[in-house]
Amino acid sequence: MMKFVLVLLILMCFESLPNVMTQSSSNKEAKALDVILQQYAYKALVNPKTGTIYNATKLPSNLTGIEVAALRLRSGSLRRKGFHMYNEFDIPNGVIVHPYVERLVFVYQNLGNKLSKKYYPLPNYTYLAPVLGLLAYDASNLSATNLSELGINASGDNILVKFRDVKSPPSGTVARCVWFDLQGSSNFSNVKGGNTCSTSQQGHFSIVMVKSTSPFVPNPRGEVLCINKYKQKKKMQGMERAADSGETLQMASIGDTKAPAATVTRTQPTLEHEYAP
Numbered sequence: 001m002m003k004f005v006l007v008l009l010i011l012m013c014f015e016s017l018p019n020v021m022t023q024s025s026s027n028k029e030a031k032a033l034d035v036i037l038q039q040y041a042y043k044a045l046v047n048p049k050t051g052t053i054y055n056a057t058k059l060p061s062n063l064t065g066i067e068v069a070a071l072r073l074r075s076g077s078l079r080r081k082g083f084h085m086y087n088e089f090d091i092p093n094g095v096i097v098h099p100y101v102e103r104l105v106f107v108y109q110n111l112g113n114k115l116s117k118k119y120y121p122l123p124n125y126t127y128l129a130p131v132l133g134l135l136a137y138d139a140s141n142l143s144a145t146n147l148s149e150l151g152i153n154a155s156g157d158n159i160l161v162k163f164r165d166v167k168s169p170p171s172g173t174v175a176r177c178v179w180f181d182l183q184g185s186s187n188f189s190n191v192k193g194g195n196t197c198s199t200s201q202q203g204h205f206s207i208v209m210v211k212s213t214s215p216f217v218p219n220p221r222g223e224v225l226c227i228n229k230y231k232q233k234k235k236m237q238g239m240e241r242a243a244d245s246g247e248t249l250q251m252a253s254i255g256d257t258k259a260p261a262a263t264v265t266r267t268q269p270t271l272e273h274e275y276a277p
Ligand SMILES: *[C@@H]1O[C@H](CO)[C@@H](O)[C@H](O)[C@H]1NC(C)=O
Pocket: 055, 067, 087
């Protein structure tokens, strides 16, 4: 009886897992968005002063909530001095641009809370901050569209991303920095000082936590819990004891909902091992 219930719970959990294939199609949308936002950012650069931040205005209504800016710099000045601060980005000296261009434009994107998860869906995670983008382009023709990004590399200190208004994760949950490179691959790293991520390259950045509806959510006591949409089936509460297996099912509270939890002390997954790719 007990074993059957556990198998059933596990099956139901895996059935509710999101489709991983969504990642690649949304990457195309995200790349198309980069192209559109580069255009709007460049439009903001009318007789621009080098080293001044220009906000893009008049974004179409379907992009409401997105903030875009453009910053033109000489690559020599970028390398010698960096730029402190470009909105949330603190760009140190030592940042190298390749191939060489005399001037570049850094396009800044803030996708806001609503569109971040649309363009950068991360099935097992919840965003605690909006997705921010920093992308480098050649500044030689400010009317140019559909530009490819330049390569940039922080050869000394890393570029820091100091997020404003990071939602605090519930206790027992660890916040992680996520970086999407230009191909849309995600990489995770630790958050520093509660709101700061660090990178040597460009791309899109945010702070996330493991979604609480993931099938196995380790709690601080190391119990393995299964919670999902089936948790509302309160009759599970009747299974506190399973006489045939000798294992004890405990009721564990998650928010206002109770879910049955087997005490499995031999496996104590951490967020790091289970969820960081
Ligand atoms: C540009 O937008 C940023 C927010 O992204 C804001 O803090 C800043 O005041 C704006 N600058 C101007 C000149 O409107």
